[in-house]
Structures are given as C-alpha cells and as structure tokens.
Amino acid sequence: MLVTWRYRTRKSFIQWFDPRAWMIFYACFLAGTLFFWDVRFLAVFFAIALFSLLTSGVTWREMRRPFLFIGGFIVIYTFLTFLTGRGGEEAYKVEHLINKLAAPFMIFGWRPTLTITVERSFFAVSQLARVFSIAIMTILIPYTLNPSLYGVTFRGLGFPDKIAYAMDLTMRFIPTFGRDFQLTMDAQRARGYELEKISGGIIEQVRKLGPLIVPVTIHAIIGSEDIIDAMDLRAFGVGPRTWLEELHYQRRDRVLIAAGIVLLAASLTLLMFGYGGFWVPEALLRLAGG
Amino acid sequence: MKNKLVGVIIALVVILAIFLLLVYIGGNVMGVERLMTGENPMLRFAFVIVGLLIALGVYYGTKDSPAWEVGTRQVVWMAIGAALYAVFSWLFNGTVFFVPSISQVALRPAIAIPVFFGYAFGPIVGFFSGAVGNMFGDALTGFGLYPQWSIANGLIGFIAGLPLLFKDRKKSLDSVLGAGGVLTLIALVIYFINRTLPNMMFFDVPNNVFGDAPISIFAGISLLVGFALVLIVRFAFGKDLDLAASVTWGMLGNILGIGFAALSDIWINGYSLPSAIVGEFLPAAGPNLIFIAILVPLLVVAYRAVQKQSGR
Numbered sequence: 001m002l003v004t005w006r007y008r009t010r011k012s013f014i015q016w017f018d019p020r021a022w023m024i025f026y027a028c029f030l031a032g033t034l035f036f037w038d039v040r041f042l043a044v045f046f047a048i049a050l051f052s053l054l055t056s057g058v059t060w061r062e063m064r065r066p067f068l069f070i071g072g073f074i075v076i077y078t079f080l081t082f083l084t085g086r087g088g089e090e091a092y093k094v095e096h097l098i099n100k101l102a103a104p105f106m107i108f109g110w111r112p113t114l115t116i117t118v119e120r121s122f123f124a125v126s127q128l129a130r131v132f133s134i135a136i137m138t139i140l141i142p143y144t145l146n147p148s149l150y151g152v153t154f155r156g157l158g159f160p161d162k163i164a165y166a167m168d169l170t171m172r173f174i175p176t177f178g179r180d181f182q183l184t185m186d187a188q189r190a191r192g193y194e195l196e197k198i199s200g201g202i203i204e205q206v207r208k209l210g211p212l213i214v215p216v217t218i219h220a221i222i223g224s225e226d227i228i229d230a231m232d233l234r235a236f237g238v239g240p241r242t243w244l245e246e247l248h249y250q251r252r253d254r255v256l257i258a259a260g261i262v263l264l265a266a267s268l269t270l271l272m273f274g275y276g277g278f279w280v281p282e283a284l285l286r287l288a289g290g
Numbered sequence: 291m292k293n294k295l296v297g298v299i300i301a302l303v304v305i306l307a308i309f310l311l312l313v314y315i316g317g318n319v320m321g322v323e324r325l326m327t328g329e330n331p332m333l334r335f336a337f338v339i340v341g342l343l344i345a346l347g348v349y350y351g352t353k354d355s356p357a358w359e360v361g362t363r364q365v366v367w368m369a370i371g372a373a374l375y376a377v378f379s380w381l382f383n384g385t386v387f388f389v390p391s392i393s394q395v396a397l398r399p400a401i402a403i404p405v406f407f408g409y410a411f412g413p414i415v416g417f418f419s420g421a422v423g424n425m426f427g428d429a430l431t432g433f434g435l436y437p438q439w440s441i442a443n444g445l446i447g448f449i450a451g452l453p454l455l456f457k458d459r460k461k462s463l464d465s466v467l468g469a470g471g472v473l474t475l476i477a478l479v480i481y482f483i484n485r486t487l488p489n490m491m492f493f494d495v496p497n498n499v500f501g502d503a504p505i506s507i508f509a510g511i512s513l514l515v516g517f518a519l520v521l522i523v524r525f526a527f528g529k530d531l532d533l534a535a536s537v538t539w540g541m542l543g544n545i546l547g548i549g550f551a552a553l554s555d556i557w558i559n560g561y562s563l564p565s566a567i568v569g570e571f572l573p574a575a576g577p578n579l580i581f582i583a584i585l586v587p588l589l590v591v592a593y594r595a596v597q598k599q600s601g602r
Binding site for chain 1 (some may be wrong): 332334335360361362363364365366367368369370372373374376377378380381399402403406418422423426429430431435508512515519577580581584585588589592593596600
C-alpha cells in the first residue's frame with residue numbers, strides 16, 4: 001500500500017501557480033542561495049522563503065514533525081560550528097574577539113573555554129539564514145505539489161517520459177519506504193533485536209544492520225512486480241506518454257518564472273562583481289577592537 | 291536517438307564551456323575572489339556536467355549493449371533504488387536513527403543501495419538510484435544540495451552496473467580488482483605521508499569535535515580494511531560469480547565515485563591533493579567499502595532467492 005505525502009488542495013500562494021513554474025523558481029532560488037554567505041543578501045532569500053511558508057496554507061500541526069527534525073538538526077550543527085569555528089574558516093581568516101568564557105572547572109587538566117568572536121557569530125547567523133531558507137522551500141514541496149501532477153510536472157520541465165515517470169515514482173515511494181522501514185524496525189524489535197545497542201567492532205555493526213536494510217529492500221523489489229505488471233498492462237513506454245491532467249502556463253506562471261530567472265541572474269551578476277562573500281558589519285568589528 | 295544524444299552532449303559541453311569561461315574571466319581576468327578556485331560555488335555545477343559527460347561517454351562507446359535498455363522494469367527499479375537510498379540516507383544520517391561512529395569512521399549503510407541496484411539492474415538504474423537518491427536524501431535532511439556529490443553517488447551505482455557490458459564477467463574481475471588495489475595503495479601512500487591532516491568528514495557530536503581532529507589510524511586504513519574484505523569475498527566465494535562481481539565492481543565504483551567528488555574539492559574548495567585524499571576521500575570511501583563488502587552480498591543472495599521464487 002502506498003503512503004502519500006500530506007498534500008491537500010489549499011488556497012495558497014504556491015498552489016496558485018503551475019507546479020512547473022514553481023519548480024523552476026525553486027531551482028533558481030536554490031542555485032542563487034548557494035552563491036552567498038553575506039547575510040544581507042541571504043536575508044532576501046530568507047524573506048522569500050518566509051513569505052512562501054506563511055502563505056502556503058500548511059498548518060503548523062501538519063508540518064510540525066519535519067520542521068522540528070530539520071530545524072533541530074540545523075540549529076545543533078550551526079551551534080557546533082559556532083562553538084568550534086570549524087566550517088567558517090574558509091569564509092574568514094581573522095577573528096575579532098568579543099568575549100572568552102572559561103569554565104570554572106577543569107577536566108583532566110583542560111579548562112573548557114568558549115571563544116565568541118564577531119566572525120563566528122555572524123557566520124552562524126549567515127548559516128542559519130542560508131540553510132533555513134533552503135530547508136523551508138524544500139519542506140513545502142511535498143505539502144504543496146499535487147502527487148497526481150508529479151509526472152506531468154517533470155515531463156513539462158523537459159525530462160523524457162521515462163525519467164519523468166521514474167522521478168514521479170521516486171517521490172511517491174519515499175513516504176512508503178519510510179513507513180516500511182518503521183514497520184521492519186518494530187518487527188525486529190519484537191523479535192528482540194536491540195537497535196539502540198548496536199555495538200561491537202565496525203564489521204559487527206555493519207552485519208547487525210543487515211536485518212533492517214535487507215528486508216526493506218527486498219520487500220520493495222517484490223512489491224515492484226505489481227507496479228511493473230500494471231504499467232505493462234497499460235502499455236507503458238510503447239509510445240509517447242499522455243497524461244490524465246494537462247498543465248497550461250498562465251500569465252502569472254510566466255511572471256514567476258521570469259522572477260526566478262531575474263533572481264538567479266542578479267545573484268550571478270553580484271557574484272561576478274565580487275559581492276556576496278562573507279560579511280560582518282564594520283561597527284561590530286570596531287566594537288571588538290578591530 | 292543518436293541525434294538526440296549528440297545534442298545532449300553538445301549542450302552539456304557548451305554549458306560547461308560557459309561555466310569555465312565565467313570562472314576564467316571572473317576569477318583570473320577580473321580577479322573576483324569568489325570565482326577563483328578555493329570557494330567557488332559555480333564550479334559545483336561545472337563538475338556536475340563533467341560527471342554527466344563521463345557517464346555519457348561510456349554510454350556512447352558501448353551504446354549497442356543491451357545493458358542500456360530502459361523499459362518498464364528499469365523505470366520502476368530506478369524509482370525504488372532512488373527512494374530507498376534517499377530514505378536510508380535520511381534515517382542513518384543521525385536525524386532519526388543514529389549509527390555511532392567508530393574511531394572517526396562514520397557509517398553510511400545506505401551506500402549498498404546504488405551498488406546493489408547498479409549491479410543487479412544495470413548502470414542506468416545504478417546511476418539514477420545514486421544521483422537522484424542522494425539528491426532527495428539531501429533535500430530530506432534539509433541541508434541543501436551538493437550537486438557534485440550527487441553525481442559522484444550516481445557514478446558509484448553506474449560503475450557497479452558496468453559488468454553487464456562484459457560478455458565474460460570473470461575475466462574483467464581480476465583487472466578491476468587490480469585497478470582497485472593500485473588506487474587503494476596510492477591513497478594509502480598519500481595517507482602515510484600526511485598522517486596529521488584532519489578528517490573533514492568526521493562529526494563527533496557528543497564531544498563537540500567537528501572535523502578538526504587529525505585523522506585516526508583506523509579511518510586512514512579503512513579503505514585497506516574494505517579492500518581486504520573485498521579480496522575475501524572475491525576468493526572465498528570465487529565460484530559464485532555474482533557475489534564476487536557485485537563486490538568487486540562496487541569497490542571500483544566507490545573508489546572512482548568518491549574520488550571524483552573529493553578531487554573536485556581541490557578546485558571547488560581549494561583543498562590540496564593530500565587534504566582531499568586524506569581528509570575527504572579516505573574517511574568516506576573506506577567505510578563505504580566495508581559496507582559494500584558486507585551488505586551487497588547479503589542483498590545479492592536475498593534477491594537471488596526472490597528471483598528463484600518468482601521465476602523472473
């Protein structure tokens with residue numbers, strides 16, 4: 001049985017557009033975000049992402065789980081980058097100290113110390129803006145893209161029929177396999193398999209993961225026979241494919257595509273002229289004695 | 291079809307040329323720092339095209355082989371492989387089900403999926419499973435996209451599926467094993483000369499170590515451990531050609547695919563060759579190879595049982 005993403009028809013900004021137009025805009029947005037570490041430019045992307053989120057019509061209740069998972073993950077890794085400074089060293093060479101907090105205790109002769117610098121703090125802010133912008137826009141896709149339009153959307157974006165259909169199936173299978181993994185994990189737990197205590201040497205650990213990975217994979221392959229039969233019975237791949245629903249660009253879709261292209265072109269131009277690299281406000285540097 | 295393919299190749303070459311021209315004009319002529327190698331986001335996309343051209347080049351040279359046929363079965367297997375790879379990557383990346391790292395070796399069991407799908411169902415299925423699965427996996431974790439790494443994962447599955455191009459699979463095995471051995475040896479020599487370099491793939495969350503620690507001896511020699519396991523599978527199960535070939539070709543795919551991504555960072559992130567090999571290639575390719583050597587034979591045996599049962 002296929003499990004689906006939590007899509008439903010909503011009166012929302014994203015769903016007002018043709019899904020192809022939105023995917024083109026999303027691709028331009030994504031590529032544009034990757035060009036910048038400057039929080040002033042990233043703020044524009046973050047604002048677009050926030051606007052898309054707030055007008056998406058997706059309730060907090062619906063997207064709470066993925067947001068908490070991904071948000072927590074992003075915050076933890078950004079915080080670790082802030083603590084260690086690792087990750088930002090490619091963006092800045094010199095650090096301006098704001099404060100150095102030393103713990104009042106020692107661990108085996110080592111005193112834990114937190115070094116807060118202007119660069120580390122701003123890098124953390126930039127990283128949060130960058131990654132959250134991408135995450136917000138990505139999380140919204142399964143909630144706002146009609147599953148029955150996956151295939152025709154990818155076909156409309158220029159993919160050949162078979163690749164478009166494979167992409168369509170991939171998106172449909174992901175939640176199903178996630179559910180299958182959960183079921184397999186529960187079944188193995190019921191048999192006394194202790195997932196939380198995977199221990200031993202590396203080879204032993206790898207071997208212990210077999211009872212999870214093998215059943216899910218083989219079950220998926222066995223299940224594929226029904227899908228293959230159904231597709232063969234409908235003469236899949238014999239001639240050019242037609243789709244039950246057709247997509248037609250409206251004026252607003254063309255405007256959105258143009259906006260995406262302008263966003264990407266502007267990002268590229270700024271990059272070409274040397275803008276968009278890591279930035280910290282001069283005033284803060286002066287405050288820190290720089 | 292031929293004209294279409296040539297068209298695609300020409301389009302990719304033109305886009306690649308435009309990228310390189312932008313980098314040359316912006317970085318070298320205009321002196322824009324962000325367009326020079328070192329921190330160059332545009333080169334990520336250039337390496338995507340390089341990876342695609344490699345795959346298309348192999349296809350073009352052997353396009354008459356039935357290994358390239360894409361029918362209904364292949365379309366469904368592509369989707370299953372990509373979805374499984376995405377789900378496993380997401381689950382095992384620590385977001386849901388945390389697999390602890392051992393002596394700086396982070397475990398990525400999902401890598402067995404593109405290798406198995408490539409070997410069992412052909413290079414196109416392997417490429418799609420690796421590339422699209424990695425892309426969706428990255429999207430699910432919400433940490434953005436690393437296109438050259440997606441293509442590298444695609445190449446792993448692609449190369450694992452190449453034995454379908456050979457009529458005599460056994461003959462090709464020893465050459466592949468030899469090539470893998472030589473590449474492992476080169477990587478190890480670079481490691482032993484540069485043993486103090488940091489392991490850039492290592493995230494030790496409990497101890498707040500974020501890629502700073504010098505590479506551990508185990509992470510450094512993990513590729514050798516993996517290669518030893520491949521040798522064991524190759525010779526202990528030498529009569530079972532499927533087991534030996536899946537693991538041996540998977541090894542080559544893993545070394546070349548991860549090698550492609552790690553070497554691309556010499557230009558994209560400005561790493562030195564030793565940093566790319568010791569800091570990125572060894573900590574990623576070594577553990578991958580251990581997983582390939584153990585999990586792929588399990589999948590091959592299980593799939594064979596299914597084939598026997600279903601008669602397909």
